[in-house]
Amino acid sequence: MVGKTVVMTGATSGLGRATALQLAENYAFVVCVARDETKARKVLKEIENEGGRGQFVLADLSCMADTVEAAECIGKMVDRLDVLINNAGNHFSKYRATSEGFESTLALNYLSPFVLTHHLIERMEQTASKFGEARIINISSIMHKAPINWDDLNSRDTKYKSTVAYYQSKHMLISFTYFLSNKLKETGITVNCIHPGFVKTALAKSDYPFPMNVIVPIVGLFIGESPEQAADTPVWLASSNEARGINGKYVHHRKAKTSWPPTRDEDAQGRLFTVTQSMLEEWL
Numbered sequence: 432m433v434g435k436t437v438v439m440t441g442a443t444s445g446l447g448r449a450t451a452l453q454l455a456e457n458y459a460f461v462v463c464v465a466r467d468e469t470k471a472r473k474v475l476k477e478i479e480n481e482g483g484r485g486q487f488v489l490a491d492l493s494c495m496a497d498t499v500e501a502a503e504c505i506g507k508m509v510d511r512l513d514v515l516i517n518n519a520g521n522h523f524s525k526y527r528a529t530s531e532g533f534e535s536t537l538a539l540n541y542l543s544p545f546v547l548t549h550h551l552i553e554r555m556e557q558t559a560s561k562f563g564e565a566r567i568i569n570i571s572s573i574m575h576k577a578p579i580n581w582d583d584l585n586s587r588d589t590k591y592k593s594t595v596a597y598y599q600s601k602h603m604l605i606s607f608t609y610f611l612s613n614k615l616k617e618t619g620i621t622v623n624c625i626h627p628g629f630v631k632t633a634l635a636k637s638d639y640p641f642p643m644n645v646i647v648p649i650v651g652l653f654i655g656e657s658p659e660q661a662a663d664t665p666v667w668l669a670s671s672n673e674a675r676g677i678n679g680k681y682v683h684h685r686k687a688k689t690s691w692p693p694t695r696d697e698d699a700q701g702r703l704f705t706v707t708q709s710m711l712e713e714w715l
Contacts, residue, residue: 432454432457432458432459432513432669432670433458433459434458435459435460435511435513435514436459436460436461436462436509436511436512436514437451437454437459437460437461437462437514437515437516437669438462438464438512438514438516438551439454439461439462439463439464439516439518440464440492440516440517440518440519440543440544440547441464441465441492441518441519441520441570442461442463442464442465442471442474442487442518443466443467443470443471443473443474444470445658446518446570446627446661446662446665447516447518448474448658449657449658449659449661449662450516450518450662450665450666450669451463451474451478451485452474452477452481453659453662454514454666454669454670455478455481455484455485456481456482456483457670458483459483459514459669459670460484460485460486460509461478461483461484461485462485462486462487462488462505462508462509463475463485463486463487463488464488464490464492464501464505464519464547465487465488465489465490466489466490466491466492468487468489471487472487474487475487486508488501488504488505488508489501492519492539492543492547493529493533493535493538493539493543494529494530494531495531495533495538495542495543495546495711495714496531496714498543498546498547498550498714499550499714501547502546502547502550502551503550505551505554506550506551506554511554511557511558511561511562512551512554512555512558512565513555513558513562513564514565514566514567514568514669514670515547515548515551515555515565515566515567516568516569516570516669517543517544517547517548517567517568517569517570517604518570518665519539519543519544520539520540520570520600521535521536521539521540522536522593522594522597523535523536523593523596524593525591525593526586526591528585532585533585533710534584534585534586534587534591534596536593536596536597536600537585537586537596537599537600537603539600540597540600540601540603540604541600541601541603541604541607541707542707542710542711544569544607545607545707545711546711546714546715548567548611549715552615552620555567555620556618556619556620559618559619559620560618563619564619564620564621565619565620566620566621566622566623566668566669566674567608567611567620567621567622567623568623568624568625568665568668568669569604569605569607569622569623569624569625570624570625570627570665571601571604571605571624571625571626571681572597572601572626572627573626573683574594574597575601575604575605575691575694576602576691577595577598577599577602578602578693579599579602579603579606579693579703580599581702584599584706584710602691602693602694603703603707604624605624605681605690605691605694606694606696606699606700606703607703607704607707608623608624608679608681609679609694609695609697609700610697610700610701610703610704611704612679613679616678616679621676621677621678621679622678622679623668623677623678623679623680623681623682624680624681624690625664625668625681625682625683626681626682626683626688627656627661627664627665627683628656628661628683628684663684664682664683664684664685667685668682668685681694
């Protein structure tokens with residue numbers, strides 16, 4: 432990773448922090464996108480203490496305007512972008528709308544990666560053209576098995592269920608991954624998504640409704656991985672020669688797996704991409 436640049440969202444805790452640190456240890460220049468300046472400075476200090484190099488960009492990624500500003504800042508900060516890891520995400524136990532009118536889970540887990548990727552694609556295409564490749568990695572989840580509510584993506588007119596909103600957002604992120612991987616296949620940019628496993632992070636301790644508030648801690652006790660363990664796959668997919676050329680895959684523990692069939696529906700992928708462009712027109 433010597434000389435390469437990685438943009439990492441959600442880099443101040445859990446999987447994001449562990450991945451950022453490990454990539455920096457592999458001599459990548461890591462741009463950490465974070466909401467909290469104190470935490471961002473702490474991670475940057477950890478990177479530097481390990482002999483790595485990096486910088487941070489402050490942004491609330493549930494806000495599309497902030498996401499656009501972050502992309503513009505990154506564009507001014509680096510002249511090449513080899514890897515983009517869309518990791519930031521959350522589970523919101525109660526309905527909340529962003530200042531721009533989007534349901535928060537949808538905004539942070541899916542719409543923001545769409546916007547950030549859109550605005551960084553040109554720099555990644557330039558990098559791929561000059562250096563032979565670039566890689567986009569979306570952090571999804573095995574919890575993506577909920578259908579897309581086409582009539583009410585923002586859950587305004589549907590009874591809000593936090594788990595369904597989360598599952599749907601991850602479904603959309605996987606669908607987006609597949610669509611974009613095909614769209615960019617001639618550019619040298621690969622696009623993949625990861626199911627990182629059950630990671631013992633703040634997300635795993637979220638305020639889930641019953642019965643998930645009982646199930647999640649039990650599952651974590653038996654099969655949970657530390658962030659450092661779970662970072663193995665995103666670090667491998669971002670940096671290894673072995674992963675070069677892998678494209679349009681749903682990856683778990685370094686192996687391509689099969690995601691839920693509706694995510695692999697190409698007509699639905701195209702429909703979602705078009706609908707999302709329409710929703711985000713103001714920020715694209």
